[in-house]
Amino acid sequence: MKPWTLYGLTGLAFVAFGSLGVTRWQTSVPATTREPFAFGSGPSPSLDTLRAVLEEAENLTVSNDPFRLANAPASVRYDPKSDGVAAAPAAAPPVRPNLMLKAIVGGPPWQAVVDGIPGQPAGTIIRAGATFDKLIARAVTRDSVVIQGPDTTWVLSFRRRP
Numbered sequence: 001m002k003p004w005t006l007y008g009l010t011g012l013a014f015v016a017f018g019s020l021g022v023t024r025w026q027t028s029v030p031a032t033t034r035e036p037f038a039f040g041s042g043p044s045p046s047l048d049t050l051r052a053v054l055e056e057a058e059n060l061t062v063s064n065d066p067f068r069l070a071n072a073p074a075s076v077r078y079d080p081k082s083d084g085v086a087a088a089p090a091a092a093p094p095v096r097p098n099l100m101l102k103a104i105v106g107g108p109p110w111q112a113v114v115d116g117i118p119g120q121p122a123g124t125i126i127r128a129g130a131t132f133d134k135l136i137a138r139a140v141t142r143d144s145v146v147i148q149g150p151d152t153t154w155v156l157s158f159r160r161r162p
Contacts, residue, residue, distance in 0.1 A: 097135070101145055101156035110140040114147075114156065 102123060103113040115122045117132050126145070130137040139146040144157040 096149075096152065099147060099154055099156055101158060104140070104142060104145070110142060112137075112140050112145045112156075114145065 097116050097118050099114060099116045101112060102115055105111050105113065105125075109127060111125050111127050113123050114126055115124075117124050117126075117135065120132055124132075126132075126137045126140065128137055128140045134150050136148045137145065138148050138153075144155055147154045147156065
């Protein structure tokens with residue numbers, strides 16, 4: 001027997017058995033009668049009744065907030081990475097220091113005299129790579145200093161005189 005004949009017979013068998021199944025299921029469906037539905041077929045409530053029902057539903061929803069037990073914003077910021085883990089309340093935003101470049105000394109490698117670094121005395125000498133708590137001196141050049149904080153980068157330079 002040739003392969004195409006075998007495929008043809010197989011396809012014919014699937015069609016025959018499939019049509020038997022369709023016929024079987026069509027005859028087994030119970031006959032039901034349905035009542036036609038029309039909008040406005042019953043008596044319609046008055047506008048005042050609808051308003052009263054809506055006001056009652058609004059009061060019930062507001063008094064029983066389905067999304068929060070206390071009707072107040074959450075005290076902890078949502079973080080999906082820590083879902084199910086108790087977290088501490090959000091900390092106050094950090095105070096930004098008032099950094100001021102006083103002088104740049106030396107030659108390559110340059111060093112800078114900076115005021116306003118938290119926890120350091122005025123006139124602190126810094127080099128590139130120096131770390132002060134969360135502040136990092138990224139670069140010290142002959143006319144500027146780059147200091148990086150957790151969320152800000154400062155470029156300190158001298159004031160230009162007019």
